[in-house]
Amino acid sequence: MLVLSYLLRRLLYLFPILIGVNLITFLLFFLVNPPQDQARQALGGRNVRPEQIAAWMRERGYDRPRFWNAKEAGLKKATETIFFEKNARLFLLDFGRSDVDAHPVRTELVRRIGPSLMVTLPAMALGLLLHLALALAFARFKGARAERGIDAALVALMSISGLFYIIGIQALLGKGWMWIPVSGWADGLDAWRFVIGPVLISLVAGTGASVRFYRALFEEELGRDYVRTARAKGLPESRVLSLHVLRSSLVPIATAVVAGLPFLVMGSLLLESFFAIPGLGNYTLDALNQKDFAIVRAMVFFGSLLTILGLLLTDFAYLLVDPRIRLGGKKAGRLLPVWLFVVGATLVLAIVGHLSDPAIRAVQAAAPLAAAAPATPALWPGNLGAALALAALILLPLLLMRTLEGQRLKATLASSRLAQGCLAVVLFFIAIAWLDSVRWREIVKDSAGKVVLDPRTAEPARAQQATSLLDAGLLSAWRLAGAPVAKIADLSEKTYSAPFAKTLFVNTTDPSTGERRKETLKHPGRHPMGTDKAGSDVFLRAVKGVRTAVLIGILTTLLALPFALLLGVAAGWYGGWVDDLVQYLYTLISAIPGVLLVMAFVLLFGQGLWQICVVLGLTGWTDLCRLMRGETLKLRELPFIASARALGARDARILRCHVIPNLTYLVLVNLALAFSALVLAEATLSYLGIGVDPGTGSWGVMINDARLELSRDPVVAWPLLAAFASMFALLLPANLLADQIRGALDPKSGSKP
Amino acid sequence: MASLPASPFRFCFTLLAFALLASCELSRPHPVAEAGKPVFYTSFFQLPKHFDIARAYSSDEYQVLALVIEPPVEFHYLKRPFELSPLAARELPTFAYYDAAGRPLPGDPPADLVARAVLRVRLKTNLFYGEHPAFVRTADGRARFASLSDRDLDGAKRPLDLPAAATRPAVAADFVYQWKRLAHPLFESPLASTLADVVEGFTACREVIQAAVDGERARRKTQGGALYDRAKDEREHPLLIDLEKIPFSGVRVLSEFEFEIVLVKKYPQLLQWMTLPFFGPVPAEVERFYAQGALSRKDISLDRWPVGTGPYRLVRAERNRQIAMEKNAHYVHGTYPTEGAPGDRGAGLLADAGKALPFIDRVVLCYEKESLPRWNKFLQGWYDASGITEDSFDAVIKPGRGKPELGGEPAAKGMSLLLEPDSSVHYWSFNMRDPVVGGLDEKRKKLRRAIAIAFDVEEYLQIFLNGRGVPAMSPLVPGVPGYEEGDVNPMVYRPGPKGAQRRSLDEAKALLAEAGYPGGVGPEGPLVLSFDGANAGQTGFQSEMNWMTKQMAKLGIQLRFRNTTYRQFREKMEKGTSQFFSWGWNADYPDAENLFFLLYGPNAMAGGGGENAANYESAAFDRGFEKMRVMTDGPERRAVIADLVRIAWEDGPWIWGFHPVTYALVQPWLSNIKPASFINSGRKYQRLEPALREAKRHEWNRPALWPLLLGLAALLGGGLWVWRRRRADAAWRAKGNARA
Numbered sequence A: 001m002l003v004l005s006y007l008l009r010r011l012l013y014l015f016p017i018l019i020g021v022n023l024i025t026f027l028l029f030f031l032v033n034p035p036q037d038q039a040r041q042a043l044g045g046r047n048v049r050p051e052q053i054a055a056w057m058r059e060r061g062y063d064r065p066r067f068w069n070a071k072e073a074g075l076k077k078a079t080e081t082i083f084f085e086k087n088a089r090l091f092l093l094d095f096g097r098s099d100v101d102a103h104p105v106r107t108e109l110v111r112r113i114g115p116s117l118m119v120t121l122p123a124m125a126l127g128l129l130l131h132l133a134l135a136l137a138f139a140r141f142k143g144a145r146a147e148r149g150i151d152a153a154l155v156a157l158m159s160i161s162g163l164f165y166i167i168g169i170q171a172l173l174g175k176g177w178m179w180i181p182v183s184g185w186a187d188g189l190d191a192w193r194f195v196i197g198p199v200l201i202s203l204v205a206g207t208g209a210s211v212r213f214y215r216a217l218f219e220e221e222l223g224r225d226y227v228r229t230a231r232a233k234g235l236p237e238s239r240v241l242s243l244h245v246l247r248s249s250l251v252p253i254a255t256a257v258v259a260g261l262p263f264l265v266m267g268s269l270l271l272e273s274f275f276a277i278p279g280l281g282n283y284t285l286d287a288l289n290q291k292d293f294a295i296v297r298a299m300v301f302f303g304s305l306l307t308i309l310g311l312l313l314t315d316f317a318y319l320l321v322d323p324r325i326r327l328g329g330k331k332a333g334r335l336l337p338v339w340l341f342v343v344g345a346t347l348v349l350a351i352v353g354h355l356s357d358p359a360i361r362a363v364q365a366a367a368p369l370a371a372a373a374p375a376t377p378a379l380w381p382g383n384l385g386a387a388l389a390l391a392a393l394i395l396l397p398l399l400l401m402r403t404l405e406g407q408r409l410k411a412t413l414a415s416s417r418l419a420q421g422c423l424a425v426v427l428f429f430i431a432i433a434w435l436d437s438v439r440w441r442e443i444v445k446d447s448a449g450k451v452v453l454d455p456r457t458a459e460p461a462r463a464q465q466a467t468s469l470l471d472a473g474l475l476s477a478w479r480l481a482g483a484p485v486a487k488i489a490d491l492s493e494k495t496y497s498a499p500f501a502k503t504l505f506v507n508t509t510d511p512s513t514g515e516r517r518k519e520t521l522k523h524p525g526r527h528p529m530g531t532d533k534a535g536s537d538v539f540l541r542a543v544k545g546v547r548t549a550v551l552i553g554i555l556t557t558l559l560a561l562p563f564a565l566l567l568g569v570a571a572g573w574y575g576g577w578v579d580d581l582v583q584y585l586y587t588l589i590s591a592i593p594g595v596l597l598v599m600a601f602v603l604l605f606g607q608g609l610w611q612i613c614v615v616l617g618l619t620g621w622t623d624l625c626r627l628m629r630g631e632t633l634k635l636r637e638l639p640f641i642a643s644a645r646a647l648g649a650r651d652a653r654i655l656r657c658h659v660i661p662n663l664t665y666l667v668l669v670n671l672a673l674a675f676s677a678l679v680l681a682e683a684t685l686s687y688l689g690i691g692v693d694p695g696t697g698s699w700g701v702m703i704n705d706a707r708l709e710l711s712r713d714p715v716v717a718w719p720l721l722a723a724f725a726s727m728f729a730l731l732l733p734a735n736l737l738a739d740q741i742r743g744a745l746d747p748k749s750g751s752k753p
Numbered sequence B: 001m002a003s004l005p006a007s008p009f010r011f012c013f014t015l016l017a018f019a020l021l022a023s024c025e026l027s028r029p030h031p032v033a034e035a036g037k038p039v040f041y042t043s044f045f046q047l048p049k050h051f052d053i054a055r056a057y058s059s060d061e062y063q064v065l066a067l068v069i070e071p072p073v074e075f076h077y078l079k080r081p082f083e084l085s086p087l088a089a090r091e092l093p094t095f096a097y098y099d100a101a102g103r104p105l106p107g108d109p110p111a112d113l114v115a116r117a118v119l120r121v122r123l124k125t126n127l128f129y130g131e132h133p134a135f136v137r138t139a140d141g142r143a144r145f146a147s148l149s150d151r152d153l154d155g156a157k158r159p160l161d162l163p164a165a166a167t168r169p170a171v172a173a174d175f176v177y178q179w180k181r182l183a184h185p186l187f188e189s190p191l192a193s194t195l196a197d198v199v200e201g202f203t204a205c206r207e208v209i210q211a212a213v214d215g216e217r218a219r220r221k222t223q224g225g226a227l228y229d230r231a232k233d234e235r236e237h238p239l240l241i242d243l244e245k246i247p248f249s250g251v252r253v254l255s256e257f258e259f260e261i262v263l264v265k266k267y268p269q270l271l272q273w274m275t276l277p278f279f280g281p282v283p284a285e286v287e288r289f290y291a292q293g294a295l296s297r298k299d300i301s302l303d304r305w306p307v308g309t310g311p312y313r314l315v316r317a318e319r320n321r322q323i324a325m326e327k328n329a330h331y332v333h334g335t336y337p338t339e340g341a342p343g344d345r346g347a348g349l350l351a352d353a354g355k356a357l358p359f360i361d362r363v364v365l366c367y368e369k370e371s372l373p374r375w376n377k378f379l380q381g382w383y384d385a386s387g388i389t390e391d392s393f394d395a396v397i398k399p400g401r402g403k404p405e406l407g408g409e410p411a412a413k414g415m416s417l418l419l420e421p422d423s424s425v426h427y428w429s430f431n432m433r434d435p436v437v438g439g440l441d442e443k444r445k446k447l448r449r450a451i452a453i454a455f456d457v458e459e460y461l462q463i464f465l466n467g468r469g470v471p472a473m474s475p476l477v478p479g480v481p482g483y484e485e486g487d488v489n490p491m492v493y494r495p496g497p498k499g500a501q502r503r504s505l506d507e508a509k510a511l512l513a514e515a516g517y518p519g520g521v522g523p524e525g526p527l528v529l530s531f532d533g534a535n536a537g538q539t540g541f542q543s544e545m546n547w548m549t550k551q552m553a554k555l556g557i558q559l560r561f562r563n564t565t566y567r568q569f570r571e572k573m574e575k576g577t578s579q580f581f582s583w584g585w586n587a588d589y590p591d592a593e594n595l596f597f598l599l600y601g602p603n604a605m606a607g608g609g610g611e612n613a614a615n616y617e618s619a620a621f622d623r624g625f626e627k628m629r630v631m632t633d634g635p636e637r638r639a640v641i642a643d644l645v646r647i648a649w650e651d652g653p654w655i656w657g658f659h660p661v662t663y664a665l666v667q668p669w670l671s672n673i674k675p676a677s678f679i680n681s682g683r684k685y686q687r688l689e690p691a692l693r694e695a696k697r698h699e700w701n702r703p704a705l706w707p708l709l710l711g712l713a714a715l716l717g718g719g720l721w722v723w724r725r726r727r728a729d730a731a732w733r734a735k736g737n738a739r740a
Helices: A002-032 A035-043 A050-059 A082-092 A105-140 A146-159 A162-176 A188-222 A225-232 A237-248 A250-259 A261-266 A269-274 A280-290 A293-321 A335-355 A357-366 A382-401 A404-415 A417-437 A469-480 A538-574 A576-591 A594-605 A609-620 A622-636 A639-646 A651-687 A699-710 A718-745 B006-022 B059-068 B172-183 B192-198 B202-224 B230-236 B269-273 B284-290 B293-297 B371-379 B390-396 B408-412 B442-454 B457-465 B505-514 B541-553 B566-575 B593-599 B619-629 B635-651 B690-700 B706-739
Strands: A439-443 A462-468 A515-517 B039-044 B073-075 B084-086 B095-098 B116-122 B251-255 B258-263 B312-318 B322-327 B362-367 B385-387 B416-421 B424-430 B469-471 B528-533 B558-563 B580-586 B654-666
Touching (some): A002 A082, A002 A293, A002 A335, A002 A576, A035 A050, A082 A293, A105 A188, A105 A237, A105 A250, A105 A269, A105 A280, A105 A293, A146 A188, A146 A651, A162 A188, A162 A269, A162 A651, A162 B371, A188 A250, A188 A269, A225 A237, A261 A293, A280 A293, A280 A594, A293 A576, A293 A594, A404 A417, A404 A718, A417 A469, A417 A718, A462 A469, A538 A609, A538 A622, A538 A651, A538 A699, A538 A718, A594 A609, A594 A651, A609 A622, A639 A651, A651 A718, A699 A718, A699 B541, B039 B385, B059 B312, B059 B322, B059 B362, B172 B192, B172 B202, B172 B258, B172 B284, B192 B202, B202 B230, B442 B505, B442 B541, B442 B654, B457 B541, B457 B654, B528 B541, B528 B566, B593 B619, B593 B635
Parallel strands (some): B039 B362, B528 B558, B528 B580
Antiparallel strands (some): A439 A462, B073 B084, B116 B258, B251 B258, B312 B322, B322 B362, B385 B654, B424 B580, B424 B654, B469 B654
């Protein structure tokens, strides 16, 4: 009975989240991208006339009003609307039909869950076994000489984009050794041969992150008293690990596993695409490519539904594994404020929706559309970003130094060569990013070297492309090396050339003789990492990618940090309805599949570095916020806070002087971890076609292009290696540094201050 | 320690299992049951949207539909230039022309005299549909599956899962029925607007159908009451208008196997259009069959399961996974052509002359999005035909002079290379309404000409297409009557003894100076042009951007990229606010009209939504086009075409771009292959030797065993090392104990 009432309360609490998801999808798909535009996108290329757009909308029921149909009578005023027809029906698990071919989404969903699960389930089960075993082994050898090496290898595994694993393993096992079919699928159990490759890739790709996660859990347990007792009693280490440590770590392991369940069903976009697996991931990707918004909408909702089910399951998993957790109490949250919030939001949305078109046009006009981009000013707006980043970098350590953690950190840095080295490398990258952010537009000179004046202003005319300090520096370096280049653009060749090569890598046809041969380079031997397809220097591209990576890493975290800190601390400290609302918000945002959210955002506001930072920042605060809330809850009950209160300190002072400083170490550790995740995320987004705009240097774009280059024969590997090496050079020290910081700051780790 | 070795052992075990199974073709992606049978495998990577022939209008759809549906005419498989030949029709239909008074006009009269054109189509009498349950009748002659319930369809996923199927011959009424479907407003046929202009009574028919639809919907609404849900109702009880009763004055049945089409003006291109599946037959009972709620709920519809008289019938239609076709058991009328182009006999293309088609039993198309696995599977022999990706080009095509020659792995495996000129033109275009680059005055013409010279299309082809393309001289694609091989655009090329050479950069610079932009600097400062596009997310687009920037920089012109979402890009194009962009067109049929209309003024994209993306408008060109459009091919028409090309060269609204050439690779076990861009039904002529294929596949797919042995050795070595360590450990401990 208790279980039942608990379940009911949880459901009542989770239901508003579904409504929230529904409202957000409605907002994105119907207010911001009106059906007319969807029709235009869907009908696409040839012979599209206004009547056809009207017919398209009529047939799919998009010609109705959005929220309120004044023309109808009675209940139909509300039901004969897009909102009711397209969104409210989702609650009845009526996923509607595809916009493109009118096939029911539910049929496909049912058909495709199987193949997705056939890949993800074994991948998860085997992954759990393998990774736990490796983590146990790793924990067993703690302190051994190999430890650092293994750790670096794990970090390396983590720093590699999933695309490498897919392309590499598929080529090796499928093409090279012919152990598995390159791609494809079969019905029924016959599918097992097609599953091997994807499962193996999942296992390898997940090794780095999972093993390190499990090892961290084990290490925490290993530091506890009961382990010492067990050891003292002479229990062999293997039994200590398998009997005690593993069992005690089950709670967080179960949480992680259960939280991952929804992703099992949704499939993997990349894997399914490369292996031609007819699962849900492939389905979603096709829908995205085809602009089939009905499917995308349904998948967003379905994904959120699964996430919420996952949350419920997590609760039950806790119940099962940890007897200390009891049902009932405040855990389910108070329902009233959440419901009030939902009703309010719906009303606001309804009003906006009713005003609709003019409002949408206003929003779209305000959005930074590139449709009529104004001329760029002489100094680049990126300078502002550079200044901000720099200011943050100076301020952060200053703030840190005031805390106890800052002192411990300083001590760690002073004593550890590794930490110093890592910090230096990270700072070096930040410096490159900063150099590349200070930009200006060069004065245009004609072929005679004379300055060109702009007749309208009588001032020297400026180039369209901005030049950065970094460009100028690199140019001088090349000149010193003896390359006759006047500007960066002169450095390029016709097309691919290998590192330090003297000729082009591919045959080109000489137009005058008709002969196919390898041409000599303009700058033979001066491209340390070769050149790419359009002949641009790869080293230059790799260096230009640093800014994008660092900015995405730092700016996004800086954007997410205030949200996470403010909301998390407020929720933990004040509790009550504040807590309820904050919990609601972060559950809501984390319930929507991230990729789809980014996609919608990019569709709206265009593609660019800033847009990516903003959307990742807006969605990325939830994990940290959850953590902050939990820590604040714990801190609130500690004696020193009670003493402060007894001394008459106000809330603001306690928060500023006692609570927030005590959260610093968590923030720091998280920042470092989030940083690598973000740099990798950029690569994946580029694969999906929603990364930074193509004019911006980016490792993600390089990796994405490399997908084609790897299939070249002979293989063009250097752009990929350059991107990988740069990424690794940044992420390895960043991760190691994060480890060091954690070691220094975590009160439980017990290292000396 | 106990848990440690478990996972390596398990891993090792899996490896061992692999090895055992590897010897029996672990890498085979197709069902073993189909080995040794004439089953053709290929892949597709763009999803077909519709199989309803009133809607389908893309090559991904046509590679299926062209094998299932037979329109009245087709292009001859072997003859070049393309020649129409009858398919469903008994002989090639010809137009009869009448003047305003109804008097017949002999021969090929001028268009302004023609008030009516009549096309009579006499059909073959032995066209049989692929077996389908819609044709099954009960003893009393009624359709057997006319009222299916959900229970009847238990476990059925396709119409063919019903317990019986039958066939019947196609009659003229079926063709006329499809014409009415083309006019049906709910089917949104992409051809409707074109046909409405030329076919008598098309619009009227459309309106009658619309009225019938509206009437039926209104009736259902009143009947359904306040809670009527149209979408749901139409899903449960699909809307079916009895088209047989709808009059269509322009298309009429004359006899069981004859019908006529009446046009209100001269429009000879209609015959070429009639090679497309749009004009195939649809039996009324098939549409009635699909209009049952039980089928609609199961997502079984005409849009997924087309029915036709072609050599194949669709047996599997998972459009995002696999599409499969099987021989139509009742297909009797098709035979392999007995004559071809010069050289075809020598190439063995006439070995099967006169034999009954088709030669392949089953055609399977697998959905494969990524090019890498697609290519690898072709090399392993799992796909029977493939294009060459740009990326594998260098390994496959030998360096050297002259005609491209196959090398590398494909050559060693005995595959052959076929070159197939595409029926498309890709170009960069200026918006002719733009104040800077548009307009027909001399200065702007010079500006565009200068840019066209600087844009080194030959280099573009080298870098981005490995030279697999022909620089375009005009919109005309190779193979279209009026396209002259060796014709050169004198504005951009200078004819010379060794062939035409692109004009020099100095000439371009001089032109630019004359246009008022010496050194790329004009009265308003340095010239900055904008490239409009929606390619931001496209893989490899960055390289293309860099290349374009370089071309413009040769003249001192700066290029800016205005990358937007597709929607915003379309909006710009439709408002005419773009400046410079790239575009492409794939010809529907080999006729100059289908290409020159890309430059026809009234067809402008800005404002009108036509296909003239450049918004080019020249009175002289428009006059010539209107004249050419209705002429029959002949020297007179060729002269008009040459004039049109000259006008277009002079005005230069495009940088003429290129025509891609497809390099197709064919496995050694395939024969009767002749590439043709306008023919989608080539598969029905092709022949496959399954025994040779099986042998080759075995030879090419021997799994590697050495990694396995290596792995085992490493494992053994590791085990030995651990064992020795432990022994040493124990010994050391024993020694310590002893000392203690």
